[in-house]
Amino acid sequence: MAELHPAQLLFTEKHPLTAEFDMTFHSGDDHSLEVRLDAPASFADQDGIHVHTGFHTLILDTVMGACAIGELKTPVPIATVKLTSNHLRNIKVGEQVVCRAEWEDEAHSIAYVRGEIRSAEGNLLASHAVATFMIGTAGKPLGKKK
Amino acid sequence: MSALFKTNISGWLKAEPTERPSVYKTTFAERHLGNIWIRSLHGGVTGSMIELSAEAETRLHTSDSEELKIVSSSIDYLRISKDVDLFARTDIERLSKRLSVVNVTCWQDDEDIPIARGIVTIRIMR
Numbered sequence: 222m223a224e225l226h227p228a229q230l231l232f233t234e235k236h237p238l239t240a241e242f243d244m245t246f247h248s249g250d251d252h253s254l255e256v257r258l259d260a261p262a263s264f265a266d267q268d269g270i271h272v273h274t275g276f277h278t279l280i281l282d283t284v285m286g287a288c289a290i291g292e293l294k295t296p297v298p299i300a301t302v303k304l305t306s307n308h309l310r311n312i313k314v315g316e317q318v319v320c321r322a323e324w325e326d327e328a329h330s331i332a333y334v335r336g337e338i339r340s341a342e343g344n345l346l347a348s349h350a351v352a353t354f355m356i357g358t359a360g361k362p363l364g365k366k367k
Numbered sequence: 368m369s370a371l372f373k374t375n376i377s378g379w380l381k382a383e384p385t386e387r388p389s390v391y392k393t394t395f396a397e398r399h400l401g402n403i404w405i406r407s408l409h410g411g412v413t414g415s416m417i418e419l420s421a422e423a424e425t426r427l428h429t430s431d432s433e434e435l436k437i438v439s440s441s442i443d444y445l446r447i448s449k450d451v452d453l454f455a456r457t458d459i460e461r462l463s464k465r466l467s468v469v470n471v472t473c474w475q476d477d478e479d480i481p482i483a484r485g486i487v488t489i490r491i492m493r
Binding site for chain 1: 376410443
């Protein structure tokens, strides 16, 4: 069985968001993290064809935060401090997308992460974002990194 | 009520307008949790609500024939949230023929203690 990404200590099957979306975290050797998922009908916008950009924002915050947790020597709870997103293209309901986050750095207990959502083939950019996270907020310790 | 509040995403967020002009509400649900140990809202839920509220407010000032596209949002998380309802007060900073720029302030128990604020830019397609 493949080793779980540290973020999956937080996003277990008991986590309501994980229960809603089928999310598996795949970390890369380049301090990145990817999640592949289908855009859910539960986030459909007025046209019923596309999902609302609120879905982009939700997934970006989730995957970028998970990427930050994965880079910490000792995984601890984090909290989003700032999230800035640009939405370029609407995603269709049911369309498979890849959300990729890339760790940039950490300074003064703040983690800096970049993220994007692309079509599953990787050619169409739907959103890109930058986020900062406060490292070590209230919550249950996540345990030692394996 | 705007058609935006009859959409699936509004149902997921449990978002609706309030009796106060320019103020919107999301009723807390378990699926909105981010940190399940301290039971705080997911930052993405707050972000989604900020974008949805900005769009709803812009819709009140545009015609149905104009298509709205959210092009960017920038959100500052000011305080730890908790497992109660979330309110969003919107203020259109600038509405031109092609763009709407909306400030959104979110709070839970006390309007004077905001938990997040955001600025959303919306393209108006005529």
